[in-house]
């Protein structure tokens with residue numbers, strides 16, 4: 001459900017794992033191009049899509065009778081979409097989130113939004129998160145990911161359904177850690193992009209990545225996650241990929257902010273979803289509710305809100321009281 005970069009690329013992953021896939025998209029021209037030319041040129045250039053993939057703008061055609069439903073719309077639109085889609089879902093369908101965000105207002109992770117909006121049991125919900133830049137995967141470059149569900153059997157089933165010659169899923173039952181790793185790395189990537197846009201080098205970015213992992217871990221553990229998840233693919237793995245890659249939309253938004261563009265100017269230039277822009281404040285509020293200190297996230301939220309200039313960001317972080325690294 002969603003014909004953007006990741007929805008389309010993931011459909012290709014599933015097709016290459018040997019399954020037929022029906023995609024739902026909002027725009028008729030995108031759906032037509034997938035069906036007739038086997039391409040989604042707006043998002044994936046001239047990548048050839050598998051013949052196993054078909055698309056429709058009709059949600060009931062996409063959903064009716066499907067045993068696995070994969071959700072790939074922007075995080076902040078998920079709840080409204082699920083309210084429309086819920087009546088068409090097969091009662092035993094497994095619902096899978098590909099999204100990396102936290103809902104504004106409720107501070108809920110995407111799997112929690114799914115459970116709340118559909119009434120589905122947690123055991124029928126899974127999430128996929130890891131170092132998975134869509135364009136690299138569309139080019140069949142090898143990578144790994146994490147498929148997480150409260151139910152080991154659900155995670156196993158989905159790993160089986162998605163594993164192919166270039167995509168290696170690992171299972172995990174720590175849904176909290178996997179989802180928070182994915183959501184917070186977008187905020188740290190914004191910070192790394194800002195540093196890059198300001199002309200700072202690799203020491204600054206490595207410091208942000210490492211301390212970013214420390215604050216992600218603080219939040220995740222306070223929410224009940226396993227700290228080991230944070231040194232895995234959905235934690236460190238995705239953080240490194242997103243903070244380093246020019247393919248990352250969050251990273252790219254940060255670079256433009258760092259170069260001095262206003263948020264409005266950057267948003268106007270950015271066609272695709274950069275979840276960190278909208279999720280960062282929700283993540284900070286969630287952290288405040290459990291007493292987790294997240295100084296990099298706080299600084300990014302202040303930049304996005306126009307309360308801190310990019311020139312002052314590094315000074316703010318460096319002027320904090322010194323402390324022990326491991327506390």
Ligand SMILES: NC(=O)C1=CN([C@@H]2O[C@H](COP(=O)(O)OP(=O)(O)OC[C@H]3O[C@@H](n4cnc5c(N)ncnc54)[C@H](O)[C@@H]3O)[C@@H](O)[C@H]2O)C=CC1
Nearest residue numbers: 003004005006007072073077098099100132133134272273
């Ligand atoms: N692109 C990537 O490399 C990866 C993206 N993700 C996550 O996947 C999720 C989706 O991202 P992408 O597919 O990359 O985004 P995208 O911006 O490429 O595509 C989003 C899709 O959702 C549709 N859409 C936009 N607003 C909508 C609304 N209000 N209601 C319904 N549909 C709407 C768009 O038409 C588009 O088809 C995000 O949470 C992102 O963080 C996760 C891993 C990799």
Ligand SMILES: O=C(CO)COP(=O)(O)O
Nearest residue numbers: 130131132133248249250
């Ligand atoms: O989540 C991603 C890679 O794992 C994609 O990152 P962006 O959303 O910043 O492009």
